[in-house]
Amino acid sequence: MDSRIGIFWLREDFRLTRNDALAYASQNHEKVITIYFYKKKLFEDRRAQKWWLFKSLENFKNDLDKKNINLEIIECESYQEGFKTILNQKNFSIYWNKIYEPNYLNFDQKISNLLLENKIEYKIFKGNLLNEANEIKKNDGTPFKVFTPFWKTAEKYYLDKDHHKKNTVKSKSSKINFSKNSIKINNILPKIKWYPKFEKYWKPSESEALLNIREFIKNEISDYGSNRDIPGVKGTSKISPYLAFGQIHVETIWEETQKIERKSNGYRKYINELGWREFSHSLINYFPQMLKGNLRKEFDKFPWQNNKKHLNAWKQGLTGYPIVDAGMRELYETGWMHNRVRMITASFLVKHLRINWTEGEKFFRDSLLDFNEANNVAGWQWVAGCGADAAPYFRIFNPILQGEKFDPEGNYVKKWIPEISNLPKEFLHKPWELDLSVKGFELGKTYPKPIVIHEEARNEALKAFKSLKK
Numbered sequence: 478m479d480s481r482i483g484i485f486w487l488r489e490d491f492r493l494t495r496n497d498a499l500a501y502a503s504q505n506h507e508k509v510i511t512i513y514f515y516k517k518k519l520f521e522d523r524r525a526q527k528w529w530l531f532k533s534l535e536n537f538k539n540d541l542d543k544k545n546i547n548l549e550i551i552e553c554e555s556y557q558e559g560f561k562t563i564l565n566q567k568n569f570s571i572y573w574n575k576i577y578e579p580n581y582l583n584f585d586q587k588i589s590n591l592l593l594e595n596k597i598e599y600k601i602f603k604g605n606l607l608n609e610a611n612e613i614k615k616n617d618g619t620p621f622k623v624f625t626p627f628w629k630t631a632e633k634y635y636l637d638k639d640h641h642k643k644n645t646v647k648s649k650s651s652k653i654n655f656s657k658n659s660i661k662i663n664n665i666l667p668k669i670k671w672y673p674k675f676e677k678y679w680k681p682s683e684s685e686a687l688l689n690i691r692e693f694i695k696n697e698i699s700d701y702g703s704n705r706d707i708p709g710v711k712g713t714s715k716i717s718p719y720l721a722f723g724q725i726h727v728e729t730i731w732e733e734t735q736k737i738e739r740k741s742n743g744y745r746k747y748i749n750e751l752g753w754r755e756f757s758h759s760l761i762n763y764f765p766q767m768l769k770g771n772l773r774k775e776f777d778k779f780p781w782q783n784n785k786k787h788l789n790a791w792k793q794g795l796t797g798y799p800i801v802d803a804g805m806r807e808l809y810e811t812g813w814m815h816n817r818v819r820m821i822t823a824s825f826l827v828k829h830l831r832i833n834w835t836e837g838e839k840f841f842r843d844s845l846l847d848f849n850e851a852n853n854v855a856g857w858q859w860v861a862g863c864g865a866d867a868a869p870y871f872r873i874f875n876p877i878l879q880g881e882k883f884d885p886e887g888n889y890v891k892k893w894i895p896e897i898s899n900l901p902k903e904f905l906h907k908p909w910e911l912d913l914s915v916k917g918f919e920l921g922k923t924y925p926k927p928i929v930i931h932e933e934a935r936n937e938a939l940k941a942f943k944s945l946k947k
């Protein structure tokens with residue numbers, strides 16, 4: 478055993494299972510500590526996630542306590558600064574798992590140099606993907622820009638390689654303290670009144686993540702192929718916030734799905750969605766410019782509208798299109814939105830309202846508990862038509878038909894927009910066509926009139942898109 482202290486640097490890996498960096502520290506050092514550098518700024522525009530962070534720290538601390546490993550939180554402006562506060566103590570080695578975002582990977586490089594200069598031993602481990610973000614390339618060595626061939630290659634690559642061992646975290650004989658500057662978890666609790674609602678819907682812990690995925694596999698995965706598009710039923714795994722904070726490793730999800738004896742179409746579709754996650758991470762690492770703007774540069778000339786009134790109506794779920802409004806209200810209430818509805822609400826913003834996708838990206842970043850830079854940026858650019866393998870801009874979702882197709886009984890819109898719940902079914906997705914009076918409902922008073930007319934908005938969007946070609 479190494480007599481130095483083994484530090485596990487915690488970032489987005491709040492788990493004991495398949496946590497290579499923590500397992501390594503615990504297996505090679507008698508004295509182990511977990512350090513979380515709390516960069517306040519990081520969560521200024523990710524306010525929903527600040528609540529998840531707080532809960533994750535609380536729950537993970539309890540899990541670590543059982544292993545006799547302390548969790549210390551050090552507040553800092555930047556990771557660089559955080560490191561400086563511990564570098565005066567030379568008697569440690571430090572370990573962490575990769576985060577597959579260009580900024581993080583660049584920082585790994587930078588901090589490695591500083592640690593080498595200071596003669597501090599460190600090791601960086603594989604992060605929360607099936608394959609490394611830069612492992613999958615075409616035969617000619619260039620990155621894939623189309624999902625299907627990417628995933629065919631990536632899945633085969635993953636299946637063919639030796640899956641890395643499930644390392645376990647070893648219990649220590651006693652806890653130690655390391656930093657004099659550590660702060661209490663309570664200092665992170667967000668002050669806004671928004672978060673208590675999330676308590677109703679989520680328990681951010683590793684055990685809950687595993688429970689969720691097992692229940693999903695037992696009860697829902699076989700129908701995932703069809704139910705994944707129906708926002709009114711629980712047809713998806715809702716594992717995304719746990720993946721974002723690493724309460725579960727995607728290889729654990731993979732392993733759990735391999736226990737299914739009769740692998741249905743639903744299983745296949747589910748694995749494919751994990752593939753989209755791999756694809757987004759591969760894209761942002763090969764094309765980091767897409768984190769700052771359109772991947773397809775011709776979209777730089779798009780005549781976006783700067784309409785605050787429309788943007789606010791969209792954010793507040795007051796556009797007058799029930800499927801759009803229900804999605805935005807689900808997001809505000811629960812910190813999560815169904816994937817089909819993410820596509821519909823995003824499409825409405827960039828096509829019906831012609832507001833730059835970056836505004837939507839920012840709002841989702843702030844409101845989603847599962848915010849993940851790769852999936853969010855790739856998702857938005859996919860919808861806007863300016864990303865890789867994206868839905869063409871000229872294919873414009875009709876929010877009425879989308880609602881009628883994917884929420885035919887109106888269960889979803891009635892749940893999130895109680896003011897329309899008494900309308901007859903045929904008007905639930907187009908309340909402005911109602912020609913009889915319904916108690917408690919008055920268009921323009923209890924629920925807004927549509928802020929744009931679908932046909933007109935569609936024509937304007939197509940005209941704007943055509944202007945790119947001039």
Ligand SMILES: Cc1cc2nc3c(=O)[nH]c(=O)nc-3n(C[C@H](O)[C@H](O)[C@H](O)COP(=O)(O)OP(=O)(O)OC[C@H]3O[C@@H](n4cnc5c(N)ncnc54)[C@H](O)[C@@H]3O)c2cc1C
Pocket residue numbers: 705713714715716717718720721750751753754755757814815816819820823841845847848849850852853854856857860
């Ligand atoms: C505009 C827009 C923004 C998005 N922003 C995010 C985001 O910030 N964070 C995020 O995790 N996902 C994002 N997504 C992708 C997707 O909507 C969510 O991953 C999914 O809804 C999460 O719910 P779930 O865990 O029940 O998914 P399931 O259907 O159960 O899928 C399982 C997992 O597969 C992955 N996955 C599923 N769909 C996609 C997809 N389209 N792209 C990439 N990975 C996928 C996720 O990790 C998900 O947790 C976005 C999609 C769009 C259209």
